[in-house]
Structures are given as structure tokens and as C-alpha cells.
Amino acid sequence: MDTIISPIALYLICVLGAVGIAAALPRRNNAASIAGGLVLASAIGLAVLILGLGATKSGQPLPNYFFYPFAILALGASARMITHPRPVYSALYFILTIIASCGMYLLLSAEFMAFALVIIYAGAILITYLFVIMLATQAPSSAAEAFIDETDAVAREPVLASIIGFVLLAILTTAMFRGVSTLPAPTNQELAQDSVLLNLPTKVDRILDRAGILTESERVVRNADGTAALDIAARTITIENTDLNTIRVLGPDQWPDTLNAGNLDRLGYNLMHDHPMTIEIAGIILLMAMLGATVLARKHIELEDDLKAAQARKLGESMDQSMEAGNA
């Protein structure tokens, strides 16, 4: 059976992780929290080590080191996030997790999503969280600076939750390490990305024009289905002269360096071309969330009866005035 990592090692990691988390979760007078943290750290370290060794099996020693610090950072920060008794620290650790994930997004050639994540998650959502945490938590007085709210200080059934969580993890990892291939080469990724150019003939025209390849009346030939007449693999471009009705073919040597599609082109095209309805739905969801949040968080003010009457009088007067103004 083609397993990259021995299941026994994986289960060991899962058990260590579970024990570590269970020990490290906040409790009153938790003596085991340091030890739990250590166990957890060792579990993460072991996991990363074994992942590296698993990668070694494929032939290349210790490849792509950037993955490992990001993985350690992400897992460590998320572990700390769920074990830290203070909500503010949890939120900060979550930001760290997000930044580590962004690193991995970059490794996975998802540059746009990486930066979008930083901007939206770390920049917007988590800041909102921090605001709410500050709003909804009494500021600790100087006398009880070390005081931590009961809600935060004591975890609820940590053992049971850890067992359930890590059983799930074990099952998932068992499944995912069975016969999974390596990722495709970056060259293929670039070719795949460039294939979006077929669908964007105007963009091709513009790039070729900037590169000074096209004359005034020339443009890329459109196929019958509206795609540009490019051969991505062979790197040839077919160009027509609309005035003279002549056709010329550019070879790979004439392929300009600037004529390639980026992650953004691809993502944008995919988003707009394949999922327009989903965008609409997402828009509606966001609008509803905005309205809902406004309605929910609104403060209900109970006016006294005389205040209400005063308010009504004021409204009536203003209406009278406006009517008078209208009549005048």
C-alpha cells in the first residue's frame, strides 16, 4: 500500500496532540499546562519531522523548506489560540495563524488569495473581533489585574473534546496519506494559467501592442468560438491584418515575455465566467448580514410616556412648519 507516512506514526502524533491539548486547555490552578504545551509542541514537531521524512521518500532530501516554518507557525499559533485563557491573545494568535496560512497560499501559487486573506481576515474581521472583545469584557481593574473570567479560565470537558477531535484527525489523515500523488510541476501550473489567454483575445492584443509586435491594423486571429488563435504549448501566435486580409504566425522565439496570464487573470475569469450566480448570492448574504447585524446590535430605548408625547409634539410641529412652508 502506497502510504507516504506510517499510520502508526500518525496515530502517535494524534495521541500526543490530544494529550497535549487536553493538558494545555485552561483550568483553575493548572499545573499541567506547561507540560501540555511541551507535549503539544513535541507533537507538532514530530508531525513536521515526519512530513519532512515523508517528503524525503519521494527522492529529494528536505525539499522546499518554506513549507515547514509556515506549518509549524500555523499549527503552533492555532494551538496557542485555543488554549490561551485571554480572548484578546486568542485573537492575536489567530492573526498569526492566518499569516502562516497566507505563506502556504503563496507556496500554492495563490498569491491573490494570500493577500486578500491578510487584508480581509487579519485586517477587517479580526479587528472587528478585537473591538467586540473590548466591548463585551469588563476592563480588569488594577487590583485584580491577573483576574481571568470564569468563562475563559476553565475549559469545558477538555478530554472528551480532544478525544473526539483527534479521532477525527486520525481518520482524516489515514485517508489522505493513502496513495496521494505529488503536486504538479510549476511549469504545468504556468501553462495552465496561460491557457486563460485563449479566452481573452483583447488582452492578448493589448499585450502584443505594448510589446510593439502589432502594427496599426493587426490583431490576433479569433477562432470561430471567439477564442484567440494561440497555441499555448507550442508558443505560436496567429495574427491577421484586417486591412490587407493577410495572416502571419509568430513562432516561440517571438513570444513576448509579458504575454502570460497571472493568478489574478485566472481567478477573475473563473469568478466571473463560471460563478456569476454565486457572486450574486454572496452579495445578498453580505447585505443581509449587514442589515441583520444592524438590527441585532441596535439598542432598544424605552422612552417614558411623557417623553414619547414630547417627541410626537416635536414631530407634529416640524410637520406643521414644513406644511406652512410648502403653502407659503
Add this chain to the structure above:
Amino acid sequence: MDTTSSLHLAQMAFPDAVPAITLAHYLFVSAAMFTMGLVGFLTRRNMIIMFLCTELMFQGAGLALIAFGRHHLGADGQTFVIFVLCVAAAEAAMALALVVLLFRHKETLSAQAWKELNG
């Protein structure tokens, strides 16, 4: 430098090493993040932290989506992450509004304070 160069930047030093990182590596990290989010959701009593943990689970799912997108050389994975982001933002807005509302009522963030909603 155009956008595609960032990929080259990340992999410049180790051009041949990239294939060695398998899909499973990323999936393991994403599964571990999801699990920790789950454990946190189950154990922590503070509603804000519980919502943070759901965000962590979103994050695990997003990483898996991106990895699979890379595996299939498609853009759908990233598109889905955009939608996950949308839902996460909407959920955060609603959830935080709710938290504020609930906190106003009971002066506590504990989820157990709302036990009487058991129906």
C-alpha cells in the same frame, strides 16, 4: 515585476524541490487546523472564542481548497475560498452582533448562560 513573478520568487532558491511537497502535506496541516478549531469550539466557554474557533475551521477548509485547486491546476479552489471568505465575513458580522446583544442581556459571554433556550 508582474504578478506571476511572485511564484518564482518563492521557489527561486529551490526550483527542483517543489514537487517533493505533496498535496498530503497541506491537507495534513489543514486537517490539524480544523481539528484544533473543533476542539477549541467544544471546550471554550467564551462565545467570542467559540466564533474564533469556527473561523479557524474555515481557515483549515480554505487551505485544503487552495491545495486541491493547485493539485488540479484549476482556479475553482481559489474562487471557493473567496466565497468562504464572504460567508465568514457575514457570519462574523451576525455573530458579533448577536454576542453584543446577548452580552447586554446577561452581562456574561458564557454560552452556558443561555441554557434556558433548550426548548
Add this chain to the structure above:
Amino acid sequence: MINTTLLSNLLAFAPDTHAATTHATDHAIAATEVGTGPKWILLIVGLPLLSSILSLVYAMIGNKTKLPAWTTVAAAGTAFLCTIAMYLNFDGTPYTVHAFDWIQVHFGEKSMIANFSFYIDTLTIYWMLFVTGLATCIALYASEYMSHDIGTSYCRFFGAFGLFVFSMACLVMGDNFLMLYLGWEGVGLCSYLLIGYFYKKPEAVAAAKKAFIVNRIGDLGLALGIYLIFVHFGTLEYAVLFSDPKLLGYVDSAMTGNFAAIPAIAQWIPLLLMIGAFGKSAQFPLYVWLPDAMEGPTPVSALIHAATMVTAGVYLIARTYPLFLASESALPIVAWIGTITALLAATIGMAQFDIKRIMAYSTVSQLGYMFAGLGVLTPTGGAYHVLTHAFFKALLFLCCGAVMHGFAGQLDLRKLSGLRKVKGWGIVSLGMFVGCINLAGVPFTAGYFSKDTIIAETFVTPGYSMIGWILLFTAGLTAYYTFRVFFRVFMGPVEYHPGEEHHDDDHGHDDHAEDHGHAGDFHPHAPGWAINTVLMILTVCSIAATGLYFVGGDKDAHTKHYAQTMVMSSTAAFESPYSEHAIHAAHEAHTPNAGAGPRGTIDHALEVPVFGGDPHKMMYYISAGFGIVGIALAWFLHLFGRTNAAECKMDPIARMFGPIPKWAENKWYVDEIYWAILVTPLRVASHIFHWIDKLLVDGIVNLFGILPRVFAWVIRPSQSGVLQGYAVSMAGGIAILLLAVFVIILQGGAS
């Protein structure tokens, strides 16, 4: 006309007599043309209903006068006048009067039509004449009789009274079986309401319930019979049914004794209708309610439970006589049940001491005569007896009511004596005497002739002579117990005791000198003008009814007297080939009769004299003999040498019979037997079923009710309200599910 049709069918077996016995030899089965009558006939039905509604209005506005009584008298009187007008305008052709469309259901080729319309023929007129006439008289009587109760109860009485007349009119005049059923149930309801009029008296409530429940048994039979009529003949309307060729064919078959040609369903119809008639007309075994019904006010007993409602069964059978002819067993059963009832009720009546109860049993007994008359193929005799009985029995009841009214509820004949000599009681005594001689069958009274018509018929119809002897014996008993009442209450030494309704302050002391009673301060109050007037009218009517035996004959139709004329031109038209006029007709034709009769072979029966002579002539003497012997016995045992109210010569003789008089006084323990064999088992069964229902059925239902609660109790702790509790369950469930899936996949991969 139907009567001629039936007659010709009947006599088809004797073609030689055909021409002589029927004036119309035309064998047309063609339906009688039923015309449309004038709308004012609806007044007969509408006015009583209006008076009933008005009485209720009076009750609502708190009327404290006799207004309801006068309203009812006026309504019933107008209805009576309308009936007379209807009679005088009647030209011999039946017609219908349409009030409004009631039920018209069409399905497929069948349609059920039951309009609110009325069928007028001679039978209807005959019945309506005495129903409305008696209703008027008795309403007048009740206006005085019920005067103790002036107020809401008075209104209630006359409300129910008016409703009764309306229902009876619907019953008799309706042109379809559904109208008949409406009226049938309506009179049952009014009977229930009026028996239970004194609803604070437990006996009255029990009697009302008994009457209602016993009548339900009969009504079930009637309802099923009507249903079968619709199923078999496809119609409920008289006009259509009695001209249905199918039915006429059945009657033809029956006349030749070929009952195998008649389908069983058609033979079942009369049996079911008969059960309804037995219930309403208090025939054995459903007669038990009628004596108890005397708990109601006496006018009610007179009108409903003696004169009109209880004859509804006779009317039903007379109206559907062709259906009964088409059944092999229905008429013999009717005859025998009627005979048994007559004898049984007479024996019970002999031993009773409550004069109203004696009259009640005599009513049952006389109804038995009527049924016997119907059963032995003389609807004429039955109908004539209905008429005469209606007058003299109403008279007797009203006299008893006057006694009861005057003597504070006293009805025991051992405590009343010699009322004839009490001042102011002359008219009551005269009325009682006339009623008694009619009931006893003293020669040349109406009751004498009507009873003889029936008894004579039993002797000439083959196979029924046993019934004839029983009825003759019963006639003797009737004469005896009738005059037992008269001799003890109205003759002999004057003596009276007040009943239990007497209160000292009810009547002031006055100058009544004939206070021979032992209740020193009691003075009976004599009946007032209303009661006396009504008693006079009814006395005259009872005597005048005799005349109907001699007038009203129709030479063309070969009918001898009024009742026969009326019956012979209606749907009840049927005359036995053995009947007097048929024989005379045969004699006139000088033709020996031969051939198969409806109920066996006649052979030369028509020529065979009974008791050595023409049975119809002989019966006058024989029946008179039985009656006079009965009266003589009553005179000797109950009047001759009697010195006080309580004792007579009968007492030692009764002791000689041992316990038998006691049994008769206790009504042969029929009620107790019913109680033992019907009510008690039903009660036991209902208790058993109650417990089965409670333990088994409810138990199962409750078990199914408890199961979800137990289940909920088991899983309730999981609904703690803590969000993470639910999340743990969910995540744990997912984990277990995935684990199971992977185990299965791993095993599959291994194999």
C-alpha cells in the same frame, strides 16, 4: 282506480263472478292519474305548526293566560274545518298537494324524490277527519284540565300538542314514505315530550324514556322497511309505488297463491314495516310502553295514546296493504300478534285497579283487534274499529281524566264509588256509560258493529277460526273489565277518597252535603263547561258512529257502509273474497265459487255456514251473547250487594284462583321478564365492555401514549441547552460514522 284493479286481480281466479263483482271489468294496470289539489289543504298541516310556534313565543314572553290553549283550539279547529272542506270537495280521485321540494337526489338512472307534499285519498281523509276533530275537542278539554299549570308549562303543553297534530298530519297526509317517517318520528318525539310533561316525577321520566326506547326498536324496522322499498321499487312516493306494475304483478301472484314468484326482498318489506307498526301501535311484544305512558296528562293519553298516534301502525299497514298482500307470512303474523295482544292485554286489564291503566290496557287490547282485522284481510274492519275506538276511547279517557281532575289524582277504583249520584258528575257518568257500552260491545253500539266486522271475518277466512274464538272470548273479558270499572266507580254507594295531589288549602269548605268520604274536609270539584262540552260532543260522536255502519254505502262499489267506502277507494282497497258483500255478490251472480283463494283453497267455503248460518249474521248474536255475559258477570261480582268502595263479591272468588290474579295484576311480569332477559344481560355486557374498553383498548392507547414519553425521558438529558453539548454530539457522531465507513473500506480493501 286501484281498488278496482286489485279487486279484479283478486277475482281473476273466478272469471264467472268477475262481471258480477266488479263494476269495472277493465283490467287496466294503468297508473291512477294523480291530480293536483288546492293549496289551502296545506293549512291542515301548517296551522298546528303555527300554533306550536306561537305557544313557544307565548312561553318566551311569559304569558300567564289561557292564550296558548285558545290558539291551539283555533288552529286545530280550523284544520278540522279544512279537513271537512277537503272531504266535501273530494271527487274520488286521489291527488297530491305540493308544498315545497324537499329531497331530490339523482344518481345514475335512479332518483330519490321525497317532496314536502301531501297525498290525499279517502284513507287520508278518513284518518284526518277524526285526528283533527279529536284534536280540537281534546285541546278544548285540556284548556280547562291543564289550568293548574298556567304559565310556561301550559305553553309547553300546547306547544307539544300543536307539534303533535302537525306531525300526525305529516304522517297521515305525506305523499311519500319519508314524510311518513318524518311524522312518525315527530309523533314519537311529541309523545316523549308529553309523557314526560311532569318531568319532576321520576315515574313520568322513566315512562317517557321507556316509550322512546321501545319505539326506537319499532322505528328501526320501519326505517329498514322504507330502505328496502327504495332499493326494490326505486321510489318512495305512494303514487308511483302503488301503480308500479312490479308491485301489482306481485299482488297478482299472491292472489293465485304463487308466492314463489315474489322475490324474498319484497316479502321482507312488510315484515319490517310491521315491526314499526307494532312499536307505534303497542302490539306484543312492544306494547309495554303504552300502559306506562299514562303518566302523561290525561288529554295526552286520550289523544295520543288512545285515539290517534297509536293508530298510526294500523294506518301504515292499511296504507301499504298491497305490500302486505305480497308476502306469504306478513298478514298471518299480524293477525296472530294482534290476537295475542288483545287477549294478553285484556287479562291484565281485568286485574288492574287504576282506572286509567285499565283503559290503557283496553287500548292495547283494542289495537290488537284492529291488527287482527288487518291480518284477516279486512282493512275495512280495522279502519272502522279505529274510528269507533277513537271516539269511545277518547271519551273514556277524558271521563277518567275528569275523575282524576276532580278527585285530586285519585284513580283507584277501590277508593271511588257511586259517583253517578255526586252532584255535577252526571255528564261524566253518562259519557262513561256510553263509552263503556261501546267498548263492551253492547248490541247496536258502534263498538259492537266494528268489532263484529272483524270477528266475523276471522270465521269466514279459512284457517283463522282459532283467532275468532280467542277474539270472542276476549270480547267477553272486555265487557267484564269495562263494566267492572263502571259499576264500581259510578254505581253503588257513594264513597270517595281524595288522591295524593290533594291539599287541604286547595279547596275551601263549601256547602257540599254529600261528603260521605272519610277525608272529612275533601270536596271534589265538578268538571267545568269546557270538559262537559267536550264530553257531550264525544258522547254524541260515539253514538253517532253507529250510524256510519248503516250509511255511506256505495252500491256501485258494492260497499255497505261509510268506512268501507272510504277504505275501498284508497290504497288499502282490498276485500276478502269471503267477505259479506263478496258473497252476496256471488249469490247475486248465482255462481258457485271455485278455485284457489289467496290463502288456500276456498272450495265451497262461501256456502258453508258458520254456526249454522251466514257468519256475518250469526256473529251479531254470538258476540252480543259474549258481551252480555261479561256485563252480567261484572254486575254480579262488582255491583250486586256491594256496600262500600273497597270490597265486593269478586274478592273471595279471586282468592280461589290462587296467585293468578296477582300475576295478572303484575302484568304477567312481562316487564320483569324483559328486564331479566334483555336489560340485565345488556347491562352486564355493557359493564364487561366498559372494562374491556377501559383496560384493553385504553390500555393499548395509553401504552402508545406512554412509549414516546419514556423515550423522551431517556433522551431528555441530551437537550441540556448548552451549545457545546450539541456540538460534541454532532462531532462525535461524525467521528463514529467516519470510523465505521473506514473500517468497512479497509475490510473491503483487504479482501
